[in-house]
Amino acid sequence: MRRQRGVALVVAVLLVALATLIVASLIDTTDLAFARTRNLMREQQAYAYARGLETWALDGLRRDHNEEPGVDSNSDLWARPLPPFDVPGGKLTGRLRERNGCFNLNHLVANGVEDPIARRRFERLLRALKLAPDLADAVVDYADGDGEPAPRGAEDMAYLLANPPRRAANQAFAHVSELRLVRGVDDETYRVLEAQVCAHPAESPINLNTATPAVLMSLVEHLDEARARQLNDEGRARMTSIDAFVAKLQQLGLVLDGGPVQVAVGSDQFQAEALVVLDGIPFRYYSRIAREPQGHRVRYRSRGID
Ligand SMILES: [Ca+2]
Ligand SMILES: [Ca+2]
Known part of the structure; x- marks a missing residue:
């Protein structure tokens, strides 16, 4: 008799616990639904x-x-x-x-073919960022229209052997993050490059007023970082013409490599x-x-x- 009463008590306790659990979960569901709404x-x-x-x-x-x-x-x-x-x-x-204060990756290839001025500028950018300049080969190959790899470059054959296998895009960059797919661009290289490059439409120029010191260094041979910072004026540069920039370079005994192409003072x-x-x-x-x-x-x- 005592044993039966004991079992009944355990069952009663279990039922109360179960009921509490159900009520608690109902309240929880209501709260959740309210929060979601x-x-x-x-x-x-x-x-x-x-x-x-x-x-x-x-x-x-x-x-x-x-x-x-x-x-x-x-x-x-x-x-x-x-x-x-x-x-x-x-x-x-x-x-x-x-x-527009960045190097536009889509300047590198025009009508499927490498643009020599943009190529030189990109190599200078890589040097300014303490990256290997021959990385330009792989970046150009990735976007150029042909399947012929440059000496340090990579086309479909290299990418098909990669893990996972892929192909060269052979077209303009749609987003900077596509650089992660290019052979030779590791996490650290990407982190450094990402802050200085962009993937705008090819006709979109570099704005000389907002260009970072590294991007200014990409445009001018022998421009050192100290003078690039001077020209950048801590991001506050405000020139109203490309000629004004060229004149400042002349005072320093320097020239704008490639002339006034793919650059502007507007965005x-x-x-x-x-x-x-x-x-x-x-x-x-x-x-x-x-x-x-x-x-x-x-x-x-x-x-x-x-
Ligand atoms: Ca290609
Ligand atoms: Ca190629």
């Missing part, structure tokens, strides 16, 4: 704010272009970050950056960035904007990473 709503809201900021950025770029066409620098009005301001549910900040690639924080949840949005003869166009949008 709130997050979805906040995401929609954040996206709407980011699109608003994009419109602000496009408007600013249009006005800037009308005021002084063809000249852009980091001291322009559009380059000032938007101070944080309150919106229902949180805070919003934004900024606009130009993206045609921009990035609008929005950071929206709602209920403590951060949302980051990026819009790539191209300045084209017919106007400004959003090339692509991304969230989280640029």
